[in-house]
Amino acid sequence: xxxxxxxxxxxxxxxxxxxxxxxxxxxxxxxxxxxxxxxxxxxxxxxxxxxxxxxxxxxxxxxxxxxxxxxxxxxxxxxxxxxxxxxxxxxxxxxxxxxxxxxxxxxxxxxxxxxxxxxxxxxxxxxxxxxxxxxxxxxxxxxxxxxxxxxxxxxxxxxxxxxxxxxxxxxxxxxxxxxxxxxxxxxxxxxxxxxxxxxxxxxxxxxxxxxxxxxxxxxxxxxxxxxxxxxxxxxxxxxxxxxxxxxxxxxxxxxxxxxxxxxxxxxxxxxxxxxxxxxxxxxxxxxxxxxxxxxxxxxxxxxxxxxxxx
Numbered sequence: 001x002x003x004x005x006x007x008x009x010x011x012x013x014x015x016x017x018x019x020x021x022x023x024x025x026x027x028x029x030x031x032x033x034x035x036x037x038x039x040x041x042x043x044x045x046x047x048x049x050x051x052x053x054x055x056x057x058x059x060x061x062x063x064x065x066x067x068x069x070x071x072x073x074x075x076x077x078x079x080x081x082x083x084x085x086x087x088x089x090x091x092x093x094x095x096x097x098x099x100x101x102x103x104x105x106x107x108x109x110x111x112x113x114x115x116x117x118x119x120x121x122x123x124x125x126x127x128x129x130x131x132x133x134x135x136x137x138x139x140x141x142x143x144x145x146x147x148x149x150x151x152x153x154x155x156x157x158x159x160x161x162x163x164x165x166x167x168x169x170x171x172x173x174x175x176x177x178x179x180x181x182x183x184x185x186x187x188x189x190x191x192x193x194x195x196x197x198x199x200x201x202x203x204x205x206x207x208x209x210x211x212x213x214x215x216x217x218x219x220x221x222x223x224x225x226x227x228x229x230x231x232x233x234x235x236x237x238x239x240x241x242x243x244x245x246x247x248x249x250x251x252x253x254x255x256x257x258x259x260x261x262x263x264x265x266x267x268x269x270x271x272x273x274x275x276x277x278x279x280x281x282x283x284x285x286x287x288x289x290x291x292x293x294x295x296x297x298x299x300x301x302x303x304x305x306x307x308x309x310x
Contacts, residue, residue, distance in 0.1 A: 065153070136168060137168075
């Protein structure tokens with residue numbers, strides 16, 4: 001009973017933890033769901049990039065106002081990620097000028113696009129420095145840093161602008177969700193531990209119940225055997241009582257039986273003569289009628305025996 005009570009308490013605790021895990025998982029998934037459109041928009045923006053358009057941008061000696069800011073923003077995001085981006089000792093981009101962008105990023109446009117596509121994975125795996133997303137705000141907070149404005153100046157830059165804005169928003173959502181993820185992981189660990197403890201307790205309860213069932217069966221068998229023995233004793237006692245009653249009843253006949261024995265001993269001495277007389281009488285009176293035999297017996301034979309033999 002004690003172990004069963006423990007199991008019930010543990011089960012309640014597990015249920016509470018499980019409810020907490022489900023709630024944390026729900027809120028975490030909701031927040032991540034909000035981020036999905038952002039990353040989809042960011043990746044869609046990258047898919048709109050045309051290598052030819054980027055190649056043409058590379059040939060510009062001085063791009064339209066704002067276009068250089070978009071490329072500089074990508075440079076900031078790729079700091080300490082893209083090997084060509086030169087950074088200071090503190091990890092910040094050393095030179096964000098247009099010439100530096102062209103030299104460090106647009107030397108190989110396919111490679112540049114691949115590194116941009118890898119930013120999303122870097123956000124998910126936490127391999128991109130936090131400082132990059134902090135520093136990039138200096139650029140994306142500019143009034144003209146919107147895809148609509150940049151589209152009027154350069155198509156390729158507009159796609160990059162949309163990517164930067166959305167990937168930064170995605171990062172910020174992921175960062176917000178991170179504490180929830182950790183809390184969810186801790187709750188899951190706690191739930192796993194609680195379930196493990198519950199399983200141990202339930203196994204103990206099952207083992208004890210099995211032992212209890214075995215002991216109960218043995219007890220029932222012993223009780224049945226005991227009852228059978230008691231029934232046998234009771235039957236034996238009844239038989240003994242009946243025997244004693246019979247013995248007592250027969251004891252009162254002892255005197256009469258003794259007298260009868262004496263009488264029978266005396267009759268034994270007369271038995272031969274009685275048989276002889278009876279035989280002779282039967283032989284003699286056998287031929288007569290019943291009426292005459294009765295008369296002969298009552299009026300002659302019996303009186304004669306009484307007068308002469310008794």
